[in-house]
Amino acid sequence: MAHQPAHAHTVPLHQPWTHWLLLALLVPLIAACGGNSSTTAPTTALAPTSAPAPTAMAVPTEAPAPTAAPEPTAAPAPTAMLEPTAMAPGKTIKIVTTMSILADMVKNVGGERVEAENIIPIGAGPEDYQPTPQDAQKIAGADIVFYNGHGLEEWLDDLFKSAAKPGQPQIAVSDGLEAVDVGSADFKEGNPHFWMSAANGAKYVEKIRDGLIQVDPDGKDTYTKNADVYSKRLLDLNAELKQQADAVPAAERKMVTNHDAFPYFAKEYGFTIVGNILGNPEAELSAGDLAKLATAIKEQKVKAIFSESQFNPKVAKTLADEAGVQIIANLYTDTLGDAGSGVTSYIDMLRYDMKTIVDSLK
């Protein structure tokens, strides 16, 4: 498929870290093998300061990458000395997010001070997610939880009740945003897919920044600076997406979507949603409703039906055949893509979706 060129901002960062990552992996390994200080000495001697070594060694678990990786960038540079009062070695704020999109946002705001664990796997949707015992463990170990809210993750209530630490902040990042479709049968608290507008994404960033400052006041300057930089990128993106949408005449910016994930996208970028095959992914349309939708597509000259990577496009295909239009089945809404998809960040996702939509309507 015509994925946009991979330009994920995370890729280049990995390269200078590679040997540090190896170091972080090797040091505990060597230690575990009974090596004495003489074995490890040549390895640790590579570190110019004594500070980073204990940090890397303090993470002998199977997932050292997120914790250990950010440290080495600071280690060899003289700037490491500028942060003597930062966190205790190895101390990072443990964050749990529900969606991969939120995990990406949190990493952008939290940087090296946070360790983000996500609940819903890549490729799965939030509405019909079934939590696992491992999810309860994640919640139990979290310093703070960020979730979307507006009823998107109804399954979260039970996890909070059974597993949350007392006093754990649980932040619904969509709180305070004005919802559409309030009181509809599908989304009782209003449509929760706010993040499909980059302008709303910037609002999420404010909530994330404030939550992080709440649990880690020492990081206030870092979080504020990171949030400012990232918000600006999102607002620049928003302007760029509006410009791209303008390539399609306003009257032709019509979409039929698989699940009802695009109202904020449509509002922000000037599209009209003619209909949805599924309101909520848990619901289903009757044959009669499908026929009506096919008629609407023909009458309103909708050029394409859009579905997403996490859904089986079978019903969308039936409808597309019936209405005689194309189906674009590989958009991303509720989840980022896997490593090879080119859609591994929130910014990538919105860019990819807009390009795919505009290309199919032009």
Ligand SMILES: [Zn+2]
């Ligand atoms: Zn959804």
